[in-house]
Amino acid sequence: MPNPASSIFIVGMLSLSPWLLAQGDLGSIDGVVSDPDRAIVSGAPIQVKNVQTGAIYKAASSSTGNYTLGQLPPGTYDLFVVMPSFATYRKPGVVIQAGQKLRLDIQLEDTGALNTLGDGRAFFNDIRGVHEVPSGPAPRTPDGRPDFSAVWHAMRDADPDAEIAAEKPPAMPWAAALAKKRTESNGKDSPGVRCLPTSVQLMSLFWLNKVVQTPTLLLIISEGAVPAVRQIFLDGRGHPPDLDPTWLGYSTGKWEGDTLVVDTIGFNDKAWIAPGNFPHTEKLRMITRIRRPDLGHLEFETTYEDPETFTKPWAVRQVADLAPGEEIWEYICNENNQDAEHMVGK
């Protein structure tokens, strides 16, 4: 948990002289953070971004749920609370006048999982939170390559501030409109609802993953994914010239120093691109650069190139934390899937 309200940072932009104001001119925001059941939430990271200067100020809710963002120059702010266990809270356009003390209580909402037992806040915190990992250098294989083999937590955002720094993905209007529709309907038509592959990225965003590395083949086994196994050929082969389009395409990998560059083509257009629920076409090429910078982390930079979906390549940076002592288990999605016929959507 972040340190309580003591942690108020000013991240950059302090050199902007207009904002070096007298103490009395500065404003503040304070309030209480609660969950959908109105219980106190401690350790919630509250961030505001000054629309005019880009300066970011941070605080965290205390054990009593209280937070204070002090020392705020007058201006307009976008406020965010990003926690894996709750839906992201955002309140744009909060105006602070000189010397104003604004009271703003924050009630967080559940993710689309509605805090269901076994798929609730605790689950999301476990699977998408930042984990403590052992320190040390990345292990190496006998041939000197970094060894990615291990059980890994689900991929999470590489940059915890990404939510407030990000711009819109460069989606074409049709793709942006479809992604919006999919999101607004709570993923009703996601292939995953029918136990088909949900999204195209190499590792799961919601389940543990086991990586098995050999000199000629990298296997990624994603618990809960359909199919569970992803093959990445490292034996120097190229893509077959006559690929039939498939859900997850055909992946080849090549080392560039300590980075494995995985090139995947041959997709059909049925799976989604997980961040944002974007569609793609058969022209999708997915380049994934994988690094293990240390023992405890596996970094992914995934670039989606699809000239019929995006106006330019779209890169997403994610990281997976080592999951020592964990093992992955069988998951046969179609065993008793009753949900598809009951998905209403919005």
Add this chain to the structure above:
Amino acid sequence: MRRVATAFVLTGLGLALLAGPAFAHHAFAGQYDKDTPIQFTGVVTKIEWMNPHARFYIDIKDESGNVTNWNIELGPPLILRRAGWRQDSLKVGDQVTVEGYRAKDGSKMANGRKVTLADGRQVFAGSTTDGGPTP
């Protein structure tokens, strides 16, 4: 292999930023209505410790004595298992009080947000890292 000309228009993208529903198999919010909370007490008639979601069924008796069987949906067995729960953590014949949200399509279904046994113990709560069943 060519190094793609990466346009870092978006670094470390968050799912929630794009308001993408967060779901592994499906979003409960697409099936259950958070504006229609339910709470009722009944007797467990069946347990399905199966994928993609564990379920149990309970008979609810109304004031007129009519009995309705409800289907209560949980997360996947392997996640519940990591939190320390097993397929016999709840048994046929147990009396339970269930809190959740009712299905949007009017089915006799609900998601389980809190399941309490007659003696006050909660089942299926807790996280995968807090060491097991919550007393």
